[in-house]
Each structure stands twice: as C-alpha cells, then as structure tokens.
Amino acid sequence: MQRVRIGLTGLAFVFVAVLLAAVFTSEPAGEPEITPNLIERQEAGAPPPSPSQPAQAPTEPLAELGVAPGNADANAVAPEPSPPAQ
Numbered sequence: 001m002q003r004v005r006i007g008l009t010g011l012a013f014v015f016v017a018v019l020l021a022a023v024f025t026s027e028p029a030g031e032p033e034i035t036p037n038l039i040e041r042q043e044a045g046a047p048p049p050s051p052s053q054p055a056q057a058p059t060e061p062l063a064e065l066g067v068a069p070g071n072a073d074a075n076a077v078a079p080e081p082s083p084p085a086q
Contacts, residue, residue: 062068
C-alpha cells in the first residue's frame with residue numbers, strides 16, 4: 001500500500017511541476033510584441049495599437065487546402081481576353 005501511495009504522490013508532483021512549467025513558459029496570447037518603438041509610444045501617451053483583425057474564415061477550408069473539390073464556379077477558368085482590334 002505504501003508503494004502505491006508513493007507512486008501516486010510522485011505522479012501528482014510531476015503533474016504539478018509540468019503544469020507550472022507550462023504556465024510560466026507559455027507566451028501571452030493576443031498581445032502585441034514588445035519593441036522599442038512600442039515602449040516609446042507608450043511613454044509618449046499614445047494608445048496601444050489594436051491587434052489586427054483575424055482573416056475571415058474560408059468558406060471551404062478543405063477546398064482551399066486542395067484535399068476536396070471546391071465550388072464549380074470558383075474552379076472555372078477565366079476566359080482569355082480577345083486580342084485588341086486593329
């Protein structure tokens with residue numbers, strides 16, 4: 001019984017250690033990168049830059065990756081322009 005208790009205690013310790021390491025080593029999400037330019041702007045009182053808007057999600061992501069056929073209209077070849085009249 002004591003081996004089981006020691007094993008579970010060790011497992012819990014490793015779990016907590018990995019959890020703490022993940023918390024302290026992860027990068028903050030959604031924050032702009034800190035650059036000297038950003039620090040000067042903040043000292044001058046300028047508002048922080050807003051994060052860029054995420055790109056609109058594609059309507060057919062599998063077709064965009066090329067793993068599934070897309071919309072027939074989107075796959076159509078554009079007609080070649082006629083030569084200029086002389």
